[in-house]
Amino acid sequence: xxxxxxxxxxxxxxxxxxxxxxxxxxxxxxxxxxxxxxxxxxxxxxxxxxxxxxxxxxxxxxxxxxxxxxxxxxxxxxxxxxxxxxxxxxxxxxxxxxxxxxxxxxxx
Amino acid sequence: xxxxxxxxxxxxxxxxxxxxxxxxxxxxxxxxxxxxxxxxxxxxxxxxxxxxxxxxxxxxxxxxxxxxxxxxxxxxxxxxxxxxxxxxxxxxxxxxxxxxxxxxxxxxxxxxxx
Numbered sequence: 001x002x003x004x005x006x007x008x009x010x011x012x013x014x015x016x017x018x019x020x021x022x023x024x025x026x027x028x029x030x031x032x033x034x035x036x037x038x039x040x041x042x043x044x045x046x047x048x049x050x051x052x053x054x055x056x057x058x059x060x061x062x063x064x065x066x067x068x069x070x071x072x073x074x075x076x077x078x079x080x081x082x083x084x085x086x087x088x089x090x091x092x093x094x095x096x097x098x099x100x101x102x103x104x105x106x107x108x
Numbered sequence: 109x110x111x112x113x114x115x116x117x118x119x120x121x122x123x124x125x126x127x128x129x130x131x132x133x134x135x136x137x138x139x140x141x142x143x144x145x146x147x148x149x150x151x152x153x154x155x156x157x158x159x160x161x162x163x164x165x166x167x168x169x170x171x172x173x174x175x176x177x178x179x180x181x182x183x184x185x186x187x188x189x190x191x192x193x194x195x196x197x198x199x200x201x202x203x204x205x206x207x208x209x210x211x212x213x214x215x216x217x218x219x220x221x222x
Contacts, residue, residue, distance in 0.1 A: 042215055094206065
């Protein structure tokens with residue numbers, strides 16, 4: 001399974017963009033990068049996924065480097081409700097396997 | 109309806125009890141998953157079902173017994189659990205295990221083994 005590395009925690013100011021990095025240097029050519037978040041005591045929530053190209057939806061943008069060894073999730077205007085653990089996952093062998101994630105705290 | 113419903117929300121059971129966790133989805137998904145999450149840890153994959161057949165068992169002890177009676181339902185039967193099995197048990201579903209789409213998670217069952 002391709003492993004991911006994320007910083008354990010980060011703070012963000014409300015209303016500012018939050019940029020969450022993820023390294024996945026062992027990713028294979030056909031493996032997708034997924035981002036999920038988990039707000040305290042709730043089930044994980046899907047945010048976005050991508051293969052090679054940058055992706056954007058109503059929640060976030062995903063920027064994947066050309067060599068696909070790393071990616072960045074961008075929350076364009078963080079709110080207090082975005083405080084959560086964010087997981088970067090490489091979907092591999094039919095499994096969605098979670099790493100340790102980044103605890104993001106949005107401060108007023 | 110993009111909801112995965114898990115019941116019960118909370119469960120307390122003794123080590124000699126037999127109980128079951130239930131998960132239901134009506135999105136027509138043919139892949140369903142069980143995860144276990146300990147406090148302050150990421151979810152750990154336990155089982156993957158594809159078209160009602162068990163596809164992946166992540167070396168889970170036999171005291172956890174999954175069952176997929178039809179395409180909408182996934183059960184997890186519990187027997188002779190240990191206190192260390194106390195955790196949040198999450199169910200998820202996705203279109204198919206071979207199709208790259210989002211997985212939807214339920215809110216989990218918080219299990220306490222006493």
